[in-house]
Every structure is written in structure tokens, then in C-alpha cells.
Amino acid sequence: MAKTTDAFALNEWLVIGRLEDATHDKPRVTRLLGQDIRAERTADGAIGVWETDLAGNKGRALPVQERYGHIFVTLGDTPRDLLEMPEFEEEGRRLVTIGYVRVKTSPLRVVENFLDLGHFPYVHTNYLGAEPQTEVANYKAEIREDVDEVWATDCSFFQQKAAKSATDGQQSEYEYRVTSPFITVLYKTCPIKPGAWDLVGLFVQPLDEDLCEAHSFVLPFDEENTDVELRHFQQTIFLQDRPILENQLPALLPLTPGTEMPARADATSMTYRRWLKKKNITFGVQKDAASTNSRAA
Amino acid sequence: MIKLYDYPASGNCYKIRLFLNILGVAYETVPVDFYPGLEHRNADFKAINPLGQLPVLDDDGFVIRDAQAILAYLASKYDAAGTWFDRDDPVALGKTMMWLAFADQITATSSAARLHDVLGFDLDVDAARKGAHAAFRILDDHLIEQEFVGEYWLAGDRASIADIACFPYVALAPDGGINLGNYHGIRRWLARIKRMPDFVEMPGIFLEFDEPMAAE
Incomplete structure (x- = not known):
């Protein structure tokens, strides 16, 4: 597809890889919102990103931010701010980038799945949950107008192996924060440091409306696991989700009320969809009959 | 250890x-x-x-x-009982080795398509999928012929290391955009393997609720 015309999506800061993914001798050649792009480390040490044409020739240079271990770019002229995560400054935390998993579905479906506690015991059996402890306790999901973010708080769930550093099951407390249609952060009870939260972040790179790459990181207090072990744990979780996501139909996220049946555990998902609707985002969203016709015309 | x-x-x-x-x-x-x-x-x-x-x-x-x-x-x-790799019977040994080698054929095609689709590896995914389908047709024909003679495994009437060797990248084929829907012999064989005692899963290979659970 060609570059999207969705003004909201165009003016987001979007991930396109880890800092290590674009080097002098090996650029990262990829796509964003239907636009081919190329990222490479330039002579002055900074990362440059350009739009490219079908032959791979560089066109317009894009604004770049190197933050949180990743490369962010925007295709728009008036981008909303990238999220702030002050936890990155806290001593004792460790940043481990996970890399990405490519998924043939709407980027919005990947974010929504990340917000869903209900699938833990079924999809992530013995990792993030297990039968018969499948109950999702009541929690609170809201749009915080002051910061323009979606939050879910007071989430609680019994988990076998809530994090790599957990040896026994524990009742995990969760908070979810959605700062962009394509970015969400999970704050999770730290198994080894009472009162602290571990962070698991998801940055979804929208390649096309129905194709994306899910990049992620963890920022825990953890002294016993190696980076590689933390990576493998998170990659396992994402690879368990992937076939489920690719089988969700339609691939584009429906925002019309009543299209999919909500359960109580889906409160965060419903709030996320409501927030997307308010933003008039169309990228990755199922088109209604009228707009489908106009697209064909 | x-x-x-x-x-x-x-x-x-x-x-x-x-x-x-x-x-x-x-x-x-x-x-x-x-x-x-x-x-x-x-x-x-x-x-x-x-x-x-x-x-x-x-x-x-x-x-x-x-x-x-x-x-x-x-x-x-x-394997004290020697059932997984029969080295005493030349025919059984030959069959097992033949299907062990076939596993590399599956890796070269089906695994390559998966690396492209999951991790974005830069390779010719159409050629990989085509190669996987060619291998799966051979595998499917063989498994159905085996069923006709009452043998439900690649190299004979019991599971061998050949089945273990070929299983993962057949089961993971959908990860690489390869549909197994028309390979009925393969699908029954995958279900048999998943029902083995001490079977373990990996991400992308899981027990499905709608799989037939009755014995052959």
C-alpha cells in the first residue's frame, strides 16, 4: 500500500527498530505506515532515517529520536510527544531490548491483545497463568483526559511464573498504560523488590494496516537472570500470542459497537477502542461499508 | 549433566x-x-x-x-529398549536414515519461510514456501500409504527419531504462511505425535482443543 493519509497516525512517533539495528554497514530497510524507509548510522554517529522510493533511493529525511534503546521516527509535521518513562533514570533497573516479532494483523490488534488479562491461562499456560485460576478480578479502566492516555489499574492475577525472576506462583498486580495507539507499557509487581514495579513495554511498528512488527523491552529490577534469559522469556510469550493474533478475523480492528461481544475482562480493550474512535484513527481499523466503497471508487 | x-x-x-x-x-x-x-x-x-x-x-x-x-x-x-532407533534391522535403519535426512529438506524450506514471516529475514519466501509444499506432498503421500498398511509412523509401525526430526518444522509451517489444511495424512500424524506421553510444547506448537483425541 502507499503511505497512509491518516493524519493521526502520521503524527505519532513510531518505533522502527533497536538502536543496534541500524549500523554503518548494515542499514535497517523497512516500512512505516505504508511508506518504505531506510535507517542508517551516519558519519557523525547519529542515526538518520529517510523515506525511500521503489528503487530504494533516499528521499525526504525524517525527524529521529534515539530513546529507550530504540529508534523512533515520525512521518508528520506536528507530532504528539513521545511518552515519558522516568523509570529509565532509576538506579538498579536494567534495560533489555527483546527485538521484534512480525505479525500479519492490524497493529491495533497487537496492542489490544497485550492489554488482555483474560487470555493468560489459555495462551500462556504455566508462564503467565494456568487453569483453573482463570478469574480476572474487577479492575478499573479509564481514559485520563489530562494526559490523553488509557490506564487500567488494580489489575490482579495469579501467575505461575510472572517474571523470569519468579520461582513460585504469585498474585501479580498490574497497571496498563496506553500512550499511543501503537505504544503501551505494563507495570507489574516486582517479585524481588517490594513496592516496586517492573516495566514491560510494547512498541508496535505499523508497516501496513494489516502487517506490523511488535518490538518490546523489559526494564526490571532483576539480578539473577541474564539478558539472554529475559529475552527468551519475552520472545516465548510473543510467539505464543502470534498464531492467535493472526487467526483473529477480521485482521483490521472493528470499532463499530456490537461487532465483537465484550466480556467484563475486556474493559481495558473497550476503553482502548473508545479512545481510538475519539481520535478518528482509521489506520488499522475495519472500514465501514461507505468508506470501503469510496476507497474502491 | x-x-x-x-x-x-x-x-x-x-x-x-x-x-x-x-x-x-x-x-x-x-x-x-x-x-x-x-x-x-x-x-x-x-x-x-x-x-x-x-x-x-x-x-x-x-x-x-x-x-x-x-x-x-x-x-x-x-533408549535402553532400543525402540526409537532400530540399528539392527538394515531395512528399519535405512528408512530411519532416509527420513532423518528428509528433516533437513523441511528445515531448508519451511523454517526459512518462518524466519521470513516471524523475524523479517531477507530471503525468497515464495521459493521457500513452494519448496515446503513439495516436501509436504511427499511426506503426506508417504503417511497415507503408511496408514493403508497399518503403520502410523514415518519409518515403520512405531515412532522413531525420524518422526521427532521431521515434526517441528511441519507443525510450525503455519508460522511461515504455509497452510496444512489439505494435508490430511500430515494432520493426523501431527495429532498422533502431540498425543504421545511426555509430549512438550514450544511457542507455536500447542495442543489444540479441536484436535481428534481418540486413539487410531
Whole structure:
């Protein structure tokens, strides 16, 4: 597809890889919102990103931010701010980038799945949950107008192996924060440091409306696991989700009320969809009959 | 203790974990940062396997590479009953070796398509999928012929290391955009393997609720 015309999506800061993914001798050649792009480390040490044409020739240079271990770019002229995560400054935390998993579905479906506690015991059996402890306790999901973010708080769930550093099951407390249609952060009870939260972040790179790459990181207090072990744990979780996501139909996220049946555990998902609707985002969203016709015309 | 140099998302590492679990042999894993770290290509790992490939097994100082070779080694050393790798009957040995070699054909095609679709590896995915379908047609025909003569496994009337060797990248084919819907012999064989005692899952290979659970 060609570059999207969705003004909201165009003016987001979007991930396109880890800092290590674009080097002098090996650029990262990829796509964003239907636009081919190329990222490479330039002579002055900074990362440059350009739009490219079908032959791979560089066109317009894009604004770049190197933050949180990743490369962010925007295709728009008036981008909303990238999220702030002050936890990155806290001593004792460790940043481990996970890399990405490519998924043939709407980027919005990947974010929504990340917000869903209900699938833990079924999809992530013995990792993030297990039968018969499948109950999702009541929690609170809201749009915080002051910061323009979606939050879910007071989430609680019994988990076998809530994090790599957990040896026994524990009742995990969760908070979810959605700062962009394509970015969400999970704050999770730290198994080894009472009162602290571990962070698991998801940055979804929208390649096309129905194709994306899910990049992620963890920022825990953890002294016993190696980076590689933390990576493998998170990659396992994402690879368990992937076939489920690719089988969700339609691939584009429906925002019309009543299209999919909500359960109580889906409160965060419903709030996320409501927030997307308010933003008039169309990228990755199922088109209604009228707009489908106009697209064909 | 046995050490397995391991990547959780690798079908070739998984077949070793599966077989060790079936044999009931204890082992520990050495996690290798295959992606995104590409640790298998660095000098330290190449000192262990100059080919730069996973898995590698270290059994008390004996270091062996190549998934199929490892299966043959483990069966010969740890399967006291000798059912998983029959080396006494030349015909059984020949069949087992033939299908062990076939596993590499599946890896070269189906695994390549998966690396493209999941990790964005730059390769000719159409050629990979076409190759996988060609291999799966041969496999499917063979499995259906086996059913006609009352043998439900690749190399005879009982499961062998050939089944373990071919299983992962057939089961993972949908990850690479390869639909298994029309391969009925393959689908029944996958379900038989998943019903084996001591079967273990890996991400992308899981027990499905709608799979037939009745015995043959």
C-alpha cells in the first residue's frame, strides 16, 4: 500500500527498530505506515532515517529520536510527544531490548491483545497463568483526559511464573498504560523488590494496516537472570500470542459497537477502542461499508 | 549433566528438548541469543560449533552438533529398549536414515519461510514456501500409504527419531504462511505425535482443543 493519509497516525512517533539495528554497514530497510524507509548510522554517529522510493533511493529525511534503546521516527509535521518513562533514570533497573516479532494483523490488534488479562491461562499456560485460576478480578479502566492516555489499574492475577525472576506462583498486580495507539507499557509487581514495579513495554511498528512488527523491552529490577534469559522469556510469550493474533478475523480492528461481544475482562480493550474512535484513527481499523466503497471508487 | 545450547523458538532445538523429555533424561540449557543478538555467529560460539548453528549438545565433554545426529546419539545411548532407533534391522535403519535426512529438506524450506514471516529475514519466501509444499506432498503421500498398511509412523509401525526430526518444522509451517489444511495424512500424524506421553510444547506448537483425541 502507499503511505497512509491518516493524519493521526502520521503524527505519532513510531518505533522502527533497536538502536543496534541500524549500523554503518548494515542499514535497517523497512516500512512505516505504508511508506518504505531506510535507517542508517551516519558519519557523525547519529542515526538518520529517510523515506525511500521503489528503487530504494533516499528521499525526504525524517525527524529521529534515539530513546529507550530504540529508534523512533515520525512521518508528520506536528507530532504528539513521545511518552515519558522516568523509570529509565532509576538506579538498579536494567534495560533489555527483546527485538521484534512480525505479525500479519492490524497493529491495533497487537496492542489490544497485550492489554488482555483474560487470555493468560489459555495462551500462556504455566508462564503467565494456568487453569483453573482463570478469574480476572474487577479492575478499573479509564481514559485520563489530562494526559490523553488509557490506564487500567488494580489489575490482579495469579501467575505461575510472572517474571523470569519468579520461582513460585504469585498474585501479580498490574497497571496498563496506553500512550499511543501503537505504544503501551505494563507495570507489574516486582517479585524481588517490594513496592516496586517492573516495566514491560510494547512498541508496535505499523508497516501496513494489516502487517506490523511488535518490538518490546523489559526494564526490571532483576539480578539473577541474564539478558539472554529475559529475552527468551519475552520472545516465548510473543510467539505464543502470534498464531492467535493472526487467526483473529477480521485482521483490521472493528470499532463499530456490537461487532465483537465484550466480556467484563475486556474493559481495558473497550476503553482502548473508545479512545481510538475519539481520535478518528482509521489506520488499522475495519472500514465501514461507505468508506470501503469510496476507497474502491 | 547434559548441556543443550538452546534457543527456545528454534524447531531444531525443540526436537532435542522433546526427545530428552520423552527419554526422561535430565539436562540443562545454555541459552544462546540467536535473535536479536546473533550470538551463534560470534567467535565464542563458533569455537563450540564452527558451523555457527544450533543446537549443540555437550554430554559430559562429548560435544556433538546437528539436530539429527544428536537424536541418533541420544537414542543410542539413553533408549535402553532400543525402540526409537532400530540399528539392527538394515531395512528399519535405512528408512530411519532416509527420513532423518528428509528433516533437513523441511528445515531448508519451511523454517526459512518462518524466519521470513516471524523475524523479517531477507530471503525468497515464495521459493521457500513452494519448496515446503513439495516436501509436504511427499511426506503426506508417504503417511497415507503408511496408514493403508497399518503403520502410523514415518519409518515403520512405531515412532522413531525420524518422526521427532521431521515434526517441528511441519507443525510450525503455519508460522511461515504455509497452510496444512489439505494435508490430511500430515494432520493426523501431527495429532498422533502431540498425543504421545511426555509430549512438550514450544511457542507455536500447542495442543489444540479441536484436535481428534481418540486413539487410531
